[in-house]
Amino acid sequence: MSVLTDKQRLSWRRYVGEGAVLGPPLVFFTACFILPLLYLFVVSFLEPSQVELYEKQLTIDNYGRVVTDEFYLMIIGRTLLATALVLVISLLLAYPAAMVIARFEPKWRIRMLALLLFPLMVSNVVRAYGWISILGRRGIANTILLDLGFIEAPLALLYSFNAVVLGLLTILLPYMIISIANALAAIDRSYTEAAESLGAGPFRTFWHVTLPLSSPGVASGCLIVFFLALSAYVTISLLGGPRFKLLVSLVFDTVVTLQWPRAAALSFILLLLALAGGAVILALTRPQRVRGRRA
Amino acid sequence: MTEVDVSLRAVRKSYGDVVAVADLTLDIPRGAFFSLLGPSGCGKTTTLRIVAGFARPDCGDVLIRGQRVTEVPPYRRDYGMVFQNFALFPHMSIADNVAFGLRMRRVDRGSIKRQVSESLALVKLAGYEHRFPNQLSGGQQQRVALARALVLRPAVLLLDEPLGALDAKLREEMQVEIRDLQRQFAISTIFVTHDQDEALTMSDAVAVMNHGVIEQLGTPREVFERPRTEFVARFMGAGNIMEGRVVATNGAVQTLDLGAGSVRARDSGKRSGERVLVTVRPENVSLAREAGDLGVRANVVSVVYHGATTHVHLVAGPADAVMPMVAHLPNRSASDTEWQRGETVYCRWNEESTIFLADRP
Amino acid sequence: MIAGRLLLYLAFGLCLALVLGPIAVIIGISFSPIDGFAFPPTGLSLRWYASFLASEKLLDSLLFSFRTALTVAVLSLILGTLAALALARRRGLLAASIQSLFMAPMVFPTIILGLAILLFVRVISAPLWLGLIVAHVLISTPYCFRMVTGSLQAFDPTLEEASQSLGAGPIRTFAYVILPLIWPGMMAGALFAFIVSFGENNAALFLTSPGYSTMPIELLGFLQFPGNQLIVAAASTVQVGLIVVLIVLMERLVGLARIVRGDRRG
Numbered sequence: 001m002s003v004l005t006d007k008q009r010l011s012w013r014r015y016v017g018e019g020a021v022l023g024p025p026l027v028f029f030t031a032c033f034i035l036p037l038l039y040l041f042v043v044s045f046l047e048p049s050q051v052e053l054y055e056k057q058l059t060i061d062n063y064g065r066v067v068t069d070e071f072y073l074m075i076i077g078r079t080l081l082a083t084a085l086v087l088v089i090s091l092l093l094a095y096p097a098a099m100v101i102a103r104f105e106p107k108w109r110i111r112m113l114a115l116l117l118f119p120l121m122v123s124n125v126v127r128a129y130g131w132i133s134i135l136g137r138r139g140i141a142n143t144i145l146l147d148l149g150f151i152e153a154p155l156a157l158l159y160s161f162n163a164v165v166l167g168l169l170t171i172l173l174p175y176m177i178i179s180i181a182n183a184l185a186a187i188d189r190s191y192t193e194a195a196e197s198l199g200a201g202p203f204r205t206f207w208h209v210t211l212p213l214s215s216p217g218v219a220s221g222c223l224i225v226f227f228l229a230l231s232a233y234v235t236i237s238l239l240g241g242p243r244f245k246l247l248v249s250l251v252f253d254t255v256v257t258l259q260w261p262r263a264a265a266l267s268f269i270l271l272l273l274a275l276a277g278g279a280v281i282l283a284l285t286r287p288q289r290v291r292g293r294r295a
Numbered sequence: 296m297t298e299v300d301v302s303l304r305a306v307r308k309s310y311g312d313v314v315a316v317a318d319l320t321l322d323i324p325r326g327a328f329f330s331l332l333g334p335s336g337c338g339k340t341t342t343l344r345i346v347a348g349f350a351r352p353d354c355g356d357v358l359i360r361g362q363r364v365t366e367v368p369p370y371r372r373d374y375g376m377v378f379q380n381f382a383l384f385p386h387m388s389i390a391d392n393v394a395f396g397l398r399m400r401r402v403d404r405g406s407i408k409r410q411v412s413e414s415l416a417l418v419k420l421a422g423y424e425h426r427f428p429n430q431l432s433g434g435q436q437q438r439v440a441l442a443r444a445l446v447l448r449p450a451v452l453l454l455d456e457p458l459g460a461l462d463a464k465l466r467e468e469m470q471v472e473i474r475d476l477q478r479q480f481a482i483s484t485i486f487v488t489h490d491q492d493e494a495l496t497m498s499d500a501v502a503v504m505n506h507g508v509i510e511q512l513g514t515p516r517e518v519f520e521r522p523r524t525e526f527v528a529r530f531m532g533a534g535n536i537m538e539g540r541v542v543a544t545n546g547a548v549q550t551l552d553l554g555a556g557s558v559r560a561r562d563s564g565k566r567s568g569e570r571v572l573v574t575v576r577p578e579n580v581s582l583a584r585e586a587g588d589l590g591v592r593a594n595v596v597s598v599v600y601h602g603a604t605t606h607v608h609l610v611a612g613p614a615d616a617v618m619p620m621v622a623h624l625p626n627r628s629a630s631d632t633e634w635q636r637g638e639t640v641y642c643r644w645n646e647e648s649t650i651f652l653a654d655r656p
Numbered sequence: 657m658i659a660g661r662l663l664l665y666l667a668f669g670l671c672l673a674l675v676l677g678p679i680a681v682i683i684g685i686s687f688s689p690i691d692g693f694a695f696p697p698t699g700l701s702l703r704w705y706a707s708f709l710a711s712e713k714l715l716d717s718l719l720f721s722f723r724t725a726l727t728v729a730v731l732s733l734i735l736g737t738l739a740a741l742a743l744a745r746r747r748g749l750l751a752a753s754i755q756s757l758f759m760a761p762m763v764f765p766t767i768i769l770g771l772a773i774l775l776f777v778r779v780i781s782a783p784l785w786l787g788l789i790v791a792h793v794l795i796s797t798p799y800c801f802r803m804v805t806g807s808l809q810a811f812d813p814t815l816e817e818a819s820q821s822l823g824a825g826p827i828r829t830f831a832y833v834i835l836p837l838i839w840p841g842m843m844a845g846a847l848f849a850f851i852v853s854f855g856e857n858n859a860a861l862f863l864t865s866p867g868y869s870t871m872p873i874e875l876l877g878f879l880q881f882p883g884n885q886l887i888v889a890a891a892s893t894v895q896v897g898l899i900v901v902l903i904v905l906m907e908r909l910v911g912l913a914r915i916v917r918g919d920r921r922g
Contacts, residue, residue, distance in 0.1 A: 347817075347821060349817055369817070369820040370819075370823050371823075375821065376817075376821040378818055382812060382815050382817065382818035384815060384818070384819075385837070386837060395819070395822050395824070395832070396822035396823050399822055399823035444821075447822070453821075
């Protein structure tokens with residue numbers, strides 16, 4: 001152990017001044033990440049203004065309006081419902097899919113994960129457009145159904161709650177699958193073998209051993225899916241259409257109409273929702289059960 | 296006076312509350328193969344790292360060839376080092392690995408090429424210049440690491456458990472090879488190991504370390520046959536530690552009472568009645584079923600067959616002060632006595648085999 | 657048991673279809689000869705690629721996206737590498753918090769990040785495109801940070817000591833030993849940063865302006881009006897092709913395994 005601390009001590013400190021290495025990224029993140037967010041936070045407590053960005057007058061009205069207005073509350077409720085639905089469905093689909101992938105040989109597992117990673121790199125505009133061309137009035141689904149004579153007139157599949165949930169689900173599903181598959185693949189086979197040798201059948205082995213051991217992957221998958229679902233504006237607006245709103249759409253609308261303090265307040269409500277949801281996810285999945293192991 | 300290549304003067308190093316090296320003073324004469332031997336955490340590796348400059352002592356001084364290098368960074372000290380995992384640069388060919396130190400010293404190209412092939416030939420790896428480390432076996436990597444360190448003709452060679460990563464058979468071969476190279480170069484060498492066999496077979500001098508202190512420094516023979524402390528005795532495999540007192544001195548021979556029986560020893564200078572701590576190497580112990588004037592009474596706990604020898608584990612002494620003992624008996628013929636578990640026997644050894652240890656602190 | 661396994665594979669197949677289906681559809685219809693979709697397909701044509709190449713607006717945005725992504729990749733690489741060098745072998749609460757700060761933009765709502773930077777840009781009267789680059793550097797740096805950290809953790813610290821023991825000082829040790837060993841990770845991180853910036857569309861919503869618009873934002877504009885939408889399919893296919901090329905490059909550099917782990921957000 002003494003050797004290790006020594007190596008650490010030697011590694012970088014003596015090389016280049018530590019400040020010179022850590023300095024630039026730290027300054028950049030402070031100036032361009034923390035500072036603008038703090039500023040946004042301050043703005044969320046200022047009076048709106050017709051001519052300026054804001055009036056220099058403190059108020060909590062920007063928040064008050066949101067939590068008392070029924071429209072906002074309805075939107076928040078709908079946002080939570082949509083994200084919860086996305087979360088549950090993606091978990092139900094991703095877990096079995098991850099189990100399949102985790103059983104592949106390492107070489108094929110990695111290729112499969114790369115195949116799932118690839119769509120994540122494609123712009124969300126493009127991926128949402130894929131669903132538009134499938135579900136649109138003149139899209140693939142309607143054309144085929146019409147041509148085959150199942151329907152008389154095109155179905156309105158787009159611009160609905162369902163379309164948004166489907167879009168978010170497919171855009172975020174890879175995160176969940178990759179997280180869980182990596183966690184499952186990291187579980188030492190001897191654990192499940194030990195459980196089986198002690199008389200647990202496949203279902204009880206899964207329930208008492210595999211599922212708890214995979215909880216870090218489930219937790220990180222759920223957190224990512226939840227955070228990104230809350231803020232995936234482009235997907236929501238393309239598949240929900242101009243009239244279907246979630247909380248993040250309101251942030252965008254208020255910015256476009258230049259109501260800066262209101263937009264700021266809505267942003268922090270969104271962040272608060274994200275944090276609260278994150279806490280609930282952690283409380284339910286309890287990934288700390290397998291701390292100390294890499295998953 | 297012989298020339299000294301490395302000396303440590305009252306070197307001290309602690310990590311937090313843990314003292315890794317406590318006021319160590321050490322001189323390594325030119326050309327000596329010097330081993331630092333001890334269990335993990337005894338401070339041997341820290342001592343080596345202090346010489347190498349990877350650890351800075353809290354106080355004390357390090358000298359290489361008479362020059363004080365305590366504050367000199369590692370890359371300006373005159374030594375070559377072989378690391379436990381060899382630490383060959385994976386992105387460089389064997390030739391580039393060996394040439395690295397020469398390049399850093401800005402030796403000219405032609406001379407580098409010549410020296411690299413010379414030193415690869417020396418470790419029997421001529422023709423491997425363009426291979427890469429991951430294409431070599433463990434033993435070959437070890438030789439490259441040696442060549443890389445020796446090509447610089449350093450004042451001192453530092454070996455940090457360099458055989459730990461090799462399997463048993465290869466290890467023995469490399470022991471011989473390293474020792475041959477060391478003699479050929481007549482280079483002062485500090486060898487860190489936790490394996491007493493390695494230290495005994497390779498070294499001119501062995502320092503047995505414990506808790507940051509050198510418990511005993513001597514030739515392999517001295518350390519093995521005449522351990523001075525209980526720790527050294529145990530570490531060298533002489534586990535029979537016994538307390539007793541001097542009861543009689545008769546010329547050069549003393550009689551000791553060990554509680555479970557009496558033994559003889561060479562005169563230690565201790566007076567009658569004085570408390571003593573002694574040990575005897577297991578291979579010097581013989582067993583008998585008959586009681587006599589001398590001999591420690593003990594019960595056989597287990598008998599383990601080891602091929603050339605049989606190890607008989609015993610307990611001696613009263614229930615409240617049990618002394619575990621062990622005897623290694625040579626297996627000479629089928630007529631050797633068969634010892635049975637539970638039987639009472641008498642352990643004997645001649646007076647030269649009784650070794651006095653420093654009293655327990 | 658058999659039924660259970662069948663169910664697993666059914667879910668797996670459904671996931672693949674849902675995730676890859678839309679992209680496959682876009683590639684398919686980008687070759688459509690008519691403005692729309694016909695079943696069964698009536699033939700193949702490259703007319704939408706031709707109109708993509710004829711659209712100055714889209715080509716300009718493609719070029720702008722490319723330049724932005726390149727700038728972002730270089731800056732993220734520098735910041736991410738520095739951060740990784742400083743933190744890769746540090747333990748303790750402070751190091752962990754700084755590390756979380758550098759990783760945070762990966763999960764932070766990008767639209768809020770975009771808004772915060774837009775407001776900031778307004779206040780200090782900086783050009784909007786600078787804000788876009790700043791936002792994208794923030795979003796991309798975690799990828800470089802993670803890739804380089806992976807490289808640093810993968811290599812044996814005794815190599816540094818070996819280098820020093822052979823007479824190489826800190827600068828030469830960095831140049832001859834550390835840099836060559838973390839170089840693939842750095843390049844893979846830069847490619848990641850490029851891809852992330854190239855496809856980013858939430859922060860860019862606020863931070864683009866006429867003439868300084870990225871391709872996803874231009875495509876978004878096209879989708880708001882009916883007709884001629886297949887030009888988007890062609891442009892998207894071009895983007896997908898570019899990403900495939902970059903993934904192959906990364907695979908060559910560090911292997912797929914590192915990429916798959918490198919993107920595990922959170």
